[in-house]
Amino acid sequence: MRLRHIEVFHAIMQVGTISGAAQVLHISQPAVTKVLQHCELQLGMPLFERVRGKLYPKPEAHRLFAETEKLHRDLQGIRRLAASLKGHAVETIRLVSTPTIAISVLPQAMSAWRREFAGTRCELATHHTSEIVNMLRLGEADLALSLQDPRHPGIVAEPLAQGMMTVIAPTGTWREEELSQPLTAEGLVGELIGYSDNDPLGEMVVAACEAQDVEPVFRTVVQTYQIARSLVEAGGGMAVVDPFTAASALSTRVQRREWAPAIPIQLFLLTSGHSPLSHGARLLADSIAAAARACLEQGNT
Numbered sequence: 378m379r380l381r382h383i384e385v386f387h388a389i390m391q392v393g394t395i396s397g398a399a400q401v402l403h404i405s406q407p408a409v410t411k412v413l414q415h416c417e418l419q420l421g422m423p424l425f426e427r428v429r430g431k432l433y434p435k436p437e438a439h440r441l442f443a444e445t446e447k448l449h450r451d452l453q454g455i456r457r458l459a460a461s462l463k464g465h466a467v468e469t470i471r472l473v474s475t476p477t478i479a480i481s482v483l484p485q486a487m488s489a490w491r492r493e494f495a496g497t498r499c500e501l502a503t504h505h506t507s508e509i510v511n512m513l514r515l516g517e518a519d520l521a522l523s524l525q526d527p528r529h530p531g532i533v534a535e536p537l538a539q540g541m542m543t544v545i546a547p548t549g550t551w552r553e554e555e556l557s558q559p560l561t562a563e564g565l566v567g568e569l570i571g572y573s574d575n576d577p578l579g580e581m582v583v584a585a586c587e588a589q590d591v592e593p594v595f596r597t598v599v600q601t602y603q604i605a606r607s608l609v610e611a612g613g614g615m616a617v618v619d620p621f622t623a624a625s626a627l628s629t630r631v632q633r634r635e636w637a638p639a640i641p642i643q644l645f646l647l648t649s650g651h652s653p654l655s656h657g658a659r660l661l662a663d664s665i666a667a668a669a670r671a672c673l674e675q676g677n678t
Contacts, residue, residue, distance in 0.1 A: 382416035385409055387449045390434060390442045469498040470658045473512055474522040477602045478644060479503045481625035486668035490661050497657050513649045519658050521647040522665065524619055525577055535646040538669035540620025542636040547612045551632055559637030562591035568614030570605045571595025581640060582617045624672045644669050
């Protein structure tokens, strides 16, 4: 099938008639009919049953439609890109981030970056690190943010900022003079909030506790660090979180103490080794690094 065949076939499948497809494609009905006939001739089989002027897709048509859907979306994306280039618009930057950074760091970074790149289109998505690696490898993202270095061939991990794992608890848990003192595993008392299995931060917390001969009991288990922070803010317990989540917690509702022994946590910029960043994407990464460092400094005050 040629691209024109796919375009006409897709339009017919969507609207169900030759006349409707002609309107969608802004061409004449005879032109749609001619392209469809040529498509079926090349395929060597009919795609539709014609009954009283109506088209009913055959099973083969439904299977082709499912396979050509992605290609059709790609064609739509190419058209949008061409329209942007024609209008002298800046390229689209596709950024994917773990939820933690998307909430704690990106709002400030994007606001600062937008002052210089007001007309640039930026697509932001949130995923866990395993999905992020796949998106970078498949060319579905230009740059990404994670608290892990995936150590994957073809993925470049650039450290942007570093903080320390932090224990957060509801206001009033510790005396004022205790806040400057690191907290060990023995200090984890009361209702503890943990993370789901295979979570990197959760594994580090458990390993650190076991190294101190402490077996923590987590009766509340969550999937994201933001949920843990929200529960602590609501008085629902104590949690060990990354420094960015801790820094973004409401200071009126949460107390913070550094975890001991200290465990550094880095924010990494992840990119494909085969796709250098554009000027706008590089400056966005710089803005994210500055916002991350500012977030950590704010959390230390």
